[in-house]
């Protein structure tokens with residue numbers, strides 16, 4: 001950092017979507033100089049793209065869609081949308097979890113360019129009993145065939161029973177599911193997966209949370225959708241008039257989500273901001289509820305520097321921030337350090353082919369690759385939760401188009417048996433699991449890599465109930481802005497993190513903006529990245 005620069009500075013901890021949005025907005029809208037410190041070796045946070053021997057993968061698949069026009073325009077300003085070669089001037093309608101947006105032709109870029117976002121159709125199915133089921137469930141011959149007539153009848157009866165004699169009062173997530181889907185459907189399609197994701201029985205999660213997370217989705221709607229599908233083409237008209245949460249089309253950068261954040265980082269640096277990778281914020285110095293400096297450790301040399309600042313935007317986990325602030329009330333520290341998280345691992349597997357399955361048919365490639373973007377694995381005898389097929393997110397994610405590039409997602413806990421498994425053993429384990437459910441022959445695995453993501457999911461149980469006290473303490477600081485997914489302990493998508501970061505910039509530029517505007521983002525909890533049941 002140059003010493004003859006007398007502009008005010010904002011230190012930003014973290015170069016994920018929140019940190020980078022704040023940095024670019026500060027540069028666009030003020031004279032304040034952002035100094036970004038990122039503990040990891042690359043930008044993008046959980047939305048980064050991992051590059052492995054010419055192949056690219058997300059930590060999970062990252063769909064780009066927001067109900068906020070501001071976010072949609074912001075993204076397009078960084079990476080425009082590739083034109084549909086068949087209708088280059090046509091507006092594109094995107095739809096995602098109850099929202100929709102039209103993309104204006106003026107924003108559409110040339111299809112051949114690399115610096116673009118692609119428009120993708122969602123296909124994600126459920127793999128259960130070694131068979132594919134449509135998601136959302138459709139009332140069609142394939143479903144009946146997969147479930148069998150007897151099982152279908154049992155599901156129907158159990159649904160009827162739940163409607164006539166619902167679990168009252170509806171206290172737990174299990175009650176919530178059973179009341180809407182019936183016991184049998186809940187056990188078939190929701191229980192295992194949800195418990196895999198959160199590592200907690202559905203009986204121990206509150207019904208309120210379920211209500212927020214899968215608002216509007218019910219058997220009735222799924223069945224209504226199933227009945228209506230033959231009358232609509234899977235087209236704009238259907239998306240306009242149908243239940244938008246059930247038909248989805250979203251944006252995806254040609255080279256994965258990291259491409260967006262790498263370009264934002266480039267612009268931040270170009271406009272005079274500073275991004276320091278492998279630099280971790282390890283201490284915060286405050287005086288009378290004003291942050292005056294942070295301590296940053298260079299993870300390459302081990303050296304710790306003191307960086308004076310006028311503002312501090314933190315996207316690091318709020319538990320870590322509280323440890324650094326050392327509040328005088330020990331109870332606050334106990335709540336913050338007790339906040340629950342779920343951790344996450346991805347095994348990237350490169351394959352020659354997959355086992356061709358008749359029921360995977362819909363456009364299955366000659367090498368057996370299913371047409372899905374991702375597949376929910378609902379099989380109790382394996383631990384993998386979801387399977388990403390990166391070829392279907394963007395062909396540019398794969399170096400050799402004749403190979404299949406998969407991401408096997410495991411929800412776990414830092415330090416548990418999966419987390420601690422040696423990488424090569426973990427790759428073997430992942431391949432064994434796919435072989436066990438009949439999707440691959442292990443001998444077709446060509447290569448693989450493992451990524452561990454600590455604190456991937458901030459969870460809303462346990463000590464989270466007292467989080468309001470932590471927030472009140474943090475709100476007393478005049479120039480401290482905790483934003484982002486772990487920064488606010490909010491189950492954010494990228495757009496929520498970006499919006500919160502933008503509101504923090506509003507507050508910095510004009511003190512008239514109250515901090516409550518930041519916390520209002522994503523407070524309704526109605527939609528987040530896809531975990532299907534939650």
Ligand SMILES: Cc1cc2nc3c(=O)[nH]c(=O)nc-3n(C[C@H](O)[C@H](O)[C@H](O)COP(=O)(O)OP(=O)(O)OC[C@H]3O[C@@H](n4cnc5c(N)ncnc54)[C@H](O)[C@@H]3O)c2cc1C
Pocket residue numbers: 013014015016017018019037038039040043044045046047059060061062063064065279280281282315316317320344456457483484485486487492493494495497529530
């Ligand atoms: C499996 C999965 C699938 C997802 N799918 C989608 C999707 O489809 N669409 C979507 O929009 N979103 C999706 N998300 C959510 C998205 O990844 C996050 O909302 C987004 O990355 C949050 O951005 P952030 O900047 O708030 O936090 P993060 O991405 O977590 O970035 C925080 C950054 O801060 C750094 N950091 C932490 N501590 C320190 C420190 N002390 N000093 C310096 N740096 C530090 C971290 O290394 C990290 O880079 C998904 C998430 C997961 C886990």
